[in-house]
Amino acid sequence: MHLRDLLGSQLVAIRGGALGTIHDVRLVQDGPVLGSFGAALRLDGLLAGPGAVGVRFGYAHGHVDAPALLATALRAESHRLLFAAWSDVVAVSEGVVYVRAGTALTEPPTTGTGKVYEAAFEILDRQLVDVRGRLAGKVDDLGFGSTDGSVHVETIRCGPGAIAEHVGGKPGRWLATVYRRLHEGEGDPASVSFGTVRTIGPELTLALPREDLDVMAFEAWIRDRFISKLPGSSG
Amino acid sequence: MLLIASAVSIGCVGPARSSSAYIDKGRTSAAAALSAVRSAELATDDLRRDGLFAPQLSIVLSDAADEASDAEGSFASIQPPDPSLDPYRSELDGVLGKATDVLSEMRIDARRTDSAGVLARAAALPSIAQELERFAGPQL
Amino acid sequence: MKRILEIFLGILTAFGGFVDIGDLVANAETGARFGLSLAWVVLVGVIGIVLFSEMCGRVAAISHRPVFDVVRERLGVRVAFVNLVASFFINFLTIGAEIGGLALVVELATGINYLLWVPLLGVAVWIVIWKVRFQTMEKAFGLTGLALLVFVVALARLHPDWGSLVRAATHPSVPPSEDLATYAFFAIALLGAAMTPYEVFFFSSGAVEEGWTREDLMVNRANVYLGFPLGGLLSLAIMTTAALVMKPRGISVDSLAQLTLPIGLTVGKIGVAFLLIGMFAAIFSAALETSLSAGYTVAQFFGWQWGKFVKPREAARFHAVVLVSIGAATLFILTTVDPVKVTEYSIVLAAAALPLTYLPILVVANDPTYMGTNVNSKITNAIGSVYLVLLLAVAVATIPLMIVTKAGA
Numbered sequence: 059m060h061l062r063d064l065l066g067s068q069l070v071a072i073r074g075g076a077l078g079t080i081h082d083v084r085l086v087q088d089g090p091v092l093g094s095f096g097a098a099l100r101l102d103g104l105l106a107g108p109g110a111v112g113v114r115f116g117y118a119h120g121h122v123d124a125p126a127l128l129a130t131a132l133r134a135e136s137h138r139l140l141f142a143a144w145s146d147v148v149a150v151s152e153g154v155v156y157v158r159a160g161t162a163l164t165e166p167p168t169t170g171t172g173k174v175y176e177a178a179f180e181i182l183d184r185q186l187v188d189v190r191g192r193l194a195g196k197v198d199d200l201g202f203g204s205t206d207g208s209v210h211v212e213t214i215r216c217g218p219g220a221i222a223e224h225v226g227g228k229p230g231r232w233l234a235t236v237y238r239r240l241h242e243g244e245g246d247p248a249s250v251s252f253g254t255v256r257t258i259g260p261e262l263t264l265a266l267p268r269e270d271l272d273v274m275a276f277e278a279w280i281r282d283r284f285i286s287k288l289p290g291s292s293g
Numbered sequence: 294m295l296l297i298a299s300a301v302s303i304g305c306v307g308p309a310r311s312s313s314a315y316i317d318k319g320r321t322s323a324a325a326a327l328s329a330v331r332s333a334e335l336a337t338d339d340l341r342r343d344g345l346f347a348p349q350l351s352i353v354l355s356d357a358a359d360e361a362s363d364a365e366g367s368f369a370s371i372q373p374p375d376p377s378l379d380p381y382r383s384e385l386d387g388v389l390g391k392a393t394d395v396l397s398e399m400r401i402d403a404r405r406t407d408s409a410g411v412l413a414r415a416a417a418l419p420s421i422a423q424e425l426e427r428f429a430g431p432q433l
Numbered sequence: 434m435k436r437i438l439e440i441f442l443g444i445l446t447a448f449g450g451f452v453d454i455g456d457l458v459a460n461a462e463t464g465a466r467f468g469l470s471l472a473w474v475v476l477v478g479v480i481g482i483v484l485f486s487e488m489c490g491r492v493a494a495i496s497h498r499p500v501f502d503v504v505r506e507r508l509g510v511r512v513a514f515v516n517l518v519a520s521f522f523i524n525f526l527t528i529g530a531e532i533g534g535l536a537l538v539v540e541l542a543t544g545i546n547y548l549l550w551v552p553l554l555g556v557a558v559w560i561v562i563w564k565v566r567f568q569t570m571e572k573a574f575g576l577t578g579l580a581l582l583v584f585v586v587a588l589a590r591l592h593p594d595w596g597s598l599v600r601a602a603t604h605p606s607v608p609p610s611e612d613l614a615t616y617a618f619f620a621i622a623l624l625g626a627a628m629t630p631y632e633v634f635f636f637s638s639g640a641v642e643e644g645w646t647r648e649d650l651m652v653n654r655a656n657v658y659l660g661f662p663l664g665g666l667l668s669l670a671i672m673t674t675a676a677l678v679m680k681p682r683g684i685s686v687d688s689l690a691q692l693t694l695p696i697g698l699t700v701g702k703i704g705v706a707f708l709l710i711g712m713f714a715a716i717f718s719a720a721l722e723t724s725l726s727a728g729y730t731v732a733q734f735f736g737w738q739w740g741k742f743v744k745p746r747e748a749a750r751f752h753a754v755v756l757v758s759i760g761a762a763t764l765f766i767l768t769t770v771d772p773v774k775v776t777e778y779s780i781v782l783a784a785a786a787l788p789l790t791y792l793p794i795l796v797v798a799n800d801p802t803y804m805g806t807n808v809n810s811k812i813t814n815a816i817g818s819v820y821l822v823l824l825l826a827v828a829v830a831t832i833p834l835m836i837v838t839k840a841g842a
Contacts, residue, residue, distance in 0.1 A: 114506075114507050114508060115507055115793075116796070121800060122801075124799040124809060124814050125809070125814035125817055125818045125821075126818070127818040127821065128821070180802075183510060183513075184506060185502055185736055186736065192738060192747075193736060193737065194738075195735075195737070196735065216736070218735065224510055224511065225510060225511055225514045230514075261497070276750065277738070277749055278749075284749065284753055285749040286746050286749075288563070288745070291744070325685075327683050328683055328685045331682040332694065334682075335682065335684065335694045335695075336694060339693075339694060339697035342697075342698070342701065343701065343702065344697030345693065345702065345705060346542075346702060346705060348540075348542060348543055348544030349690060349693045349705065352541060353688075353690045353691065353693070353694065356691075429683070
């Protein structure tokens with residue numbers, strides 16, 4: 059299961075009704091130890107609400123409150139994002155996530171240990187930087203895995219293949235085709251274990267040099283077939 | 294109806310919707326030609342003061358000649374909606390033609406770096422400009 | 434002492450690099466048609482670009498995130514992709530306009546048809562990007578662009594009645610031969626010429642390339658608060674010269690060649706030489722910036738290594754995008770489309786697209802997670818909010834106005 063499978067899906071209570079659109083996912087850092095990252099990010103619950111415009115700006119999360127014009131315009135429109143625990147989720151299907159009958163959206167829980175992250179707001183689409191400070195792709199998607207009944211973030215997926223379907227429409231399909239053409243024979247998009255992540259901030263730093271990452275395949279291809287043939291490419 | 298539509302699409306003389314629209318067209322064509330003539334005058338002023346190199350003079354005059362010719366051609370392609378406008382048409386057409394002729398000759402002289410020729414022909418410009426002003430209306 | 438010299442050079446570089454083909458065309462055309470009635474738009478545009486650039490520079494210095502990283506992080510992948518396609522297309526038009534403009538300048542200097550110069554200049558632009566150091570590139574072309582100050586000399590030599598000029602500028606009105614829709618359309622064009630998006634992509638990416646930190650913020654502000662307004666004054670000098678020389682004669686400006694006429698009249702051949710050199714340098718620097726921006730936007734969206742601060746082979750995809758963009762733009766101009774027309778479209782569409790990049794930056798500049806204590810001040814937010822509303826209004830009005838006025842005909 060991937061993060062983008064959840065985002066944008068409708069949250070529906072069985073024999074109830076639609077509770078809202080899933081705009082973000084709450085992660086708590088109290089899972090089993092993963093690589094050199096430390097405790098893995100456990101999927102704690104879903105954050106849903108009606109609004110769509112500017113959810114990623116942070117006004118609905120309470121992270122940003124200026125400029126006043128935008129804050130009032132967007133906060134009023136999108137209300138706050140409310141929480142549904144992952145333990146109440148019954149099934150995940152295409153475009154819909156089902157929760158137990160009677161589940162209601164509440165305020166996100168405040169108790170408990172472990173750092174809390176909102177995946178779409180703080181981790182998704184961020185820049186990856188390798189151990190030497192060089193750019194190594196984006197967090198194009200997150201892959202979940204489960205152990206002992208709890209679900210946690212296992213991998214970062216990278217590359218146009220990971221975002222192509224989510225870009226949507228014709229451009230997305232075109233992107234996916236271009237990607238497939240250039241990666242003949244490869245299966246899924248490149249993925250990196252989340253255990254190699256060192257810090258999470260405006261960018262995510264990794265504990266590896268980027269040559270060790272599959273994500274550099276396209277770069278290497280362009281470099282070898284094309285750029286290194288030009289005089290002066292070694293600077 | 295079909296005949297007129299096909300004539301217009303082939304690029305032949307087409308009808309203007311009304312007299313005022315036609316006069317408007319005349320005004321814009323005259324204004325365009327006036328701009329071209331005045332550019333040429335300014336260029337010759339520069340030439341007299343030795344303020345311009347040959348390539349710039351040549352290009353400015355070439356652009357001016359093209360602009361005047363375009364204005365003449367596009368005005369000529371519109372049919373006057375009313376026979377009473379025929380005298381207006383032939384008068385303006387005549388002035389536009391004069392402008393195009395003089396500017397084209399100046400272009401040729403400039404390309405031959407014949408400054409004297411350019412300056413000589415430029416003497417015809419002020420009167421052409423005056424005539425165009427009558428058709429172009431208030432510009433300022 | 435060395436620091437002061439550095440700051441001084443930085444201001445001059447920003448000054449000389451401000452004007453590009455869009456400013457030349459927009460200010461000259463507007464001056465010839467509307468006199469000084471649209472001078473206020475240049476002021477609005479300069480304040481806008483100063484505001485926008487300061488925010489981008491600050492975001493880059495504190496969080497090390499260039500503009501398109503922020504666009505994707507805050508708008509999400511789907512909207513950011515649409516944004517990328519629009520920005521890339523407008524950028525592509527702008528590269529074409531700049532290369533076409535360069536070819537026109539060389540044609541003006543040599544008399545040889547501009548189309549023959551287009552491929553040569555396309556290659557030249559690419560070679561400079563490939564080989565020349567970032568700083569050297571910026572400074573060399575930026576400083577040489579100061580030769581355009583010949584417009585100020587020309588203006589002085591015309592001995593205008595400064596009082597009446599100021600009165601005309603502060604009492605804008607639509608001339609009798611024009612209508613309100615065309616006036617509004619040219620206002621949008623002037624705004625787009627002053628607030629070019631590629632400038633912001635380039636500025637912000639340059640800040641990350643040069644490794645700006647909090648300590649460099651003051652230099653950033655000096656360049657932006659002093660350099661750009663000076664560039665705005667130069668734009669106004671171009672507009673005023675056209676207003677004083679072209680408008681009374683009823684000359685409408687639609688070619689670069691006509692710009693030589695008022696200069697030749699007042700400053701003579703030497704003035705024309707300065708004009709040609711200045712135009713070449715200013716447009717060349719813009720061509721470099723726009724071409725790099727094509728690479729920056731795509732690479733920053735996908736997360737690829739970008740920049741001239743690494744060896745070309747370490748940023749292969751970035752350089753490939755730059756190369757392909759220059760090539761495609763060159764081919765586009767070779768189809769004999771009028772570069773001046775391309776310029777007009779590119780600045781108008783650039784104005785309409787401004788909210789796409791402005792909005793995410795405005796939001797991030799207020800986010801403490803990115804900015805720490807360097808979030809926007811209340812004043813910046815107040816002015817910034819006004820501009821947001823303005824830019825959204827412009828974005829909505831552009832296409833209808835373009836249709837109604839037949840693109841300013």
